[in-house]
Amino acid sequence: MVRFEIKKIFSRAGGKLALLLLFIILVIVSVFAVRYVDYTDENGNNTYGFQAVRLLRERKSEWSGYLTEDVFAAVIKENAAIEATPEAKSKDFHENNKAYAKKQGFSDIRDIINSSLSSFREYNYYLIDGANVDDSKYVYQRRISTLQEWLNSDEAKDRYSASQKEFFLEKYQELDTPLYYEDADGWKALLEYSQTIIMLTMLILSFLVCGIFSGEYQLNADAVFFSTAEGRRKGIRAKILAGLVMITIVYWGMVIIYSLVVLGILGTSGWNCPIQTSLYGWKSLYNITFFEDYLFTIIGGYIGNLAILFAEMLLSVITRSAVISITFPFVILFLPSFVGGIDRLSEFLGLFPDQLLQIGVAVRLFNTYEIGSKVFGALPILFISYPIIVCLMIPIIYQIYRKSEIR
Incomplete structure (x- = not known):
């Protein structure tokens, strides 16, 4: 039936x-x-498919491991060196793409650093460009402190109860660091x-x-x-x-x-x-x-x-x-x-x-x-x-x- x-x-x-x-x-x-994954080659051209996946994985695998303070410091230094190149300073979009191609390997780690430097409700892709090596010491701490600042702000202070705010902070503090990255x-x-x-x-x-x-x-x-x-x-x-x-x-x-x-x-x-x-x-x-x-x-x-x-x-x-x-x-x-x-x-x-x-x-x-x-x-x-x-x-x-x- x-x-x-x-x-x-x-x-x-x-x-x-x-x-x-x-x-x-x-x-x-x-x-x-x-097609979610794309790769930018040294000439600033984008590619998709199996080749793009393989090349991007090779670049990112160089940064695999635990994201310690030293890793964040290395990313900040590498990013600063790339930003100092003529390609990065150029006003030509294609030249900028050539500079971006050099950052692909640590793009995920770059996002983490930018997130830690941004306020809780914002994200600024370019904040790492003005960061210094000392900022690498506070990436994980700032994840917690920016949440705490937001919870105490006018926007959120009456939005959640004291128990809920304590719950949020406990969950953030329970995260095991340094994070493992691949x-x-x-x-x-x-x-x-x-x-x-x-x-x-x-x-x-x-x-x-x-x-x-x-x-x-x-x-x-x-x-x-x-x-x-x-x-x-x-x-x-x-x-x-x-x-x-x-x-x-x-x-x-x-x-x-x-x-x-x-x-x-x-x-x-x-x-x-x-x-x-x-x-x-x-x-x-x-x-x-x-x-x-x-x-x-x-x-x-x-x-x-x-x-x-x-x-x-x-x-x-x-x-x-x-x-x-x-x-x-x-x-x-x-x-x-x-x-x-x-x-x-x-x-x-x-x-x-x-x-x-x-x-x-x-x-x-x-x-x-x-x-x-x-x-x-x-x-x-x-x-x-x-x-x-x-x-x-x-x-x-x-x-x-x-x-x-x-x-």
Whole structure:
């Protein structure tokens, strides 16, 4: 029966079109992810593809290891030497590119130094150009002190409670330093575009699951379905299981193929490096590696897909309408972008299921919640609450559909 329900979905023209769209999405997003890495040669020309990945990795591997004070000092000196060259001082963009080519090997470390020299809410790419060797002593300390300064500023002093501020500082202080660094461009590219794959997969799946239950009403087949011997029992269970199986196979198929393509081309080096060795992860509360970030991203994406799509199925059971139910995923995805600027709603929106579809963004946010005397980040709450919600929705769907009256 489960196979029959799945066959019904994909035998329609809409089901076949959905598979085609998923394939197109996979190809396009994979191409963008692979082109995330580019290399500038000594003549100032940019290249992409396998050659670019190999050359850039060779340059960055020279700086692999623990980012100690001596490493930061060496980067500041090297950067100053390059800035003194005629290419760097030229007003010609192509000449500037030649100077940039010499900095590619330590570009990630350059970003870290710039981040430490910038105020907490800002980033200035050129601050390292005015830095001196003494600044290398305070890179890690400034990560904590700039956070502390911001928490005490007018912008943030009333935004968080004393417990939350203490929680932020504790998380920052728990980071093991010096950080271990390797080229992790493959993981950065993978994570950068993973939320695109996850969100688009969910939207395509929403067109497929909306008709699992409401389709019987649309085809006026509900009288036949509910009058059969096992229609209100095994038939409903088959529909629920068909939705679960389809979501699982399509989601993991997309994620696994995408991951294999990107990591197969860009490489897996740097998997064990802290995300704080990257520009986007420097300020994160979560002391995790790129590989752990990836696991959180794909598992969170799966839970988020299940939560949103099962909620859509529940809505289709209640309203008996595929049109109404299919609007739910779009509302969940786009509502936060319209009301996200309202500070009073930020905590509420931080627990929306769309956050599970974009863990790469969530790990950079300071969404925390106080439960009693304890403070928790948003991620543990999301990963615990939504599997429970999904498990609760399944029997609710079953009971409501089972008690449906024939009209």
